[in-house]
Amino acid sequence: MKVLVSGGHGGIGSAVVAKYSSNGCNVYAPKRDELEMSSDESINNYFDSNDDFDAYIHCVGVNNPVKFDFMSMDDYELTMDINTTSSVKVIRKIIPKMKEKKFGRIILVSSLWSKHAKKGRIAYSMSKSAIDALTRGLAVEYGGCNILINSIVPGFIDTRLTRKNLSNDAILDIENNTPVKRLGDPGDIAEVAYFLTGKRNNFITGQSIVVDGGYSL
16 A cells, blocks of 8 residues: 655654554655645645555644734644645645545544634634544545545644643643543554554545544543
8 A cells, every 4th residue: 555644754643654664555754845735836746746645644733822812824824724725735636546546545633622622722723623524525525436534533642742732730630531541642543544544444434533542521
C-alpha cells in the first residue's frame, strides 16, 4: 500500500508513519520544504508528479489557543488553512487516481474540540468541526467508488503540543478524569488509522471515531 501522511513528523503523525512502515507499506511523509501545506504553489508542485496513493492520513495541524477578543484574522485564517483547507486541496489532487483504481482510503485527524467548546479554542474548534463535516460529505460522494473516508477524533494525546498547551496540573486532572487513567499514546491513534485503511475495513465510512480513553463520557 502506498500511503501519504501529512504532518508525518509530529507526535501523532510520527506514530502513524511508524505503524505503516513496520507493516511494509510504502510511506511518504514529506517535510515542510517538500510540501508546505499553507502554500498552493508547494501543493501543486508536489502533486504534479506524485498523485497516486492508496491511502492518505491528514495529521498536520496547528493549535494556538487564544481568546476571541485577542484572535487576529491572521491567527484564524492560518488555523483554518492548515487544519482544514489544506486537506481539501490535497484530496482534490489525489482522489482522481483513487476513482480510477476504484480504491482509496482517507483518514482526517479531528479533535474532541470539534464536538465540545473551550475558551481560547474557537478557531481550532471550527477547523476540526469542518473536518468532520468534510468527512461525511466525501463519504457520501465517493462511497460508490470504493473510497472510504473517516475522521479520528483524538482525546488528550501525550504529544509535545499537548505538553505545551497544558500545565502538569491540568494533565494530572485529565488523567484522573479519564476512565483508563492516562493520556492517550500517539500509537493509539495510529492503530485506529491502520485498521480503517486496512483490508479488514470494507464498510466503515463517513464516521468520526472518538479515541479518548472514555474522557468525553
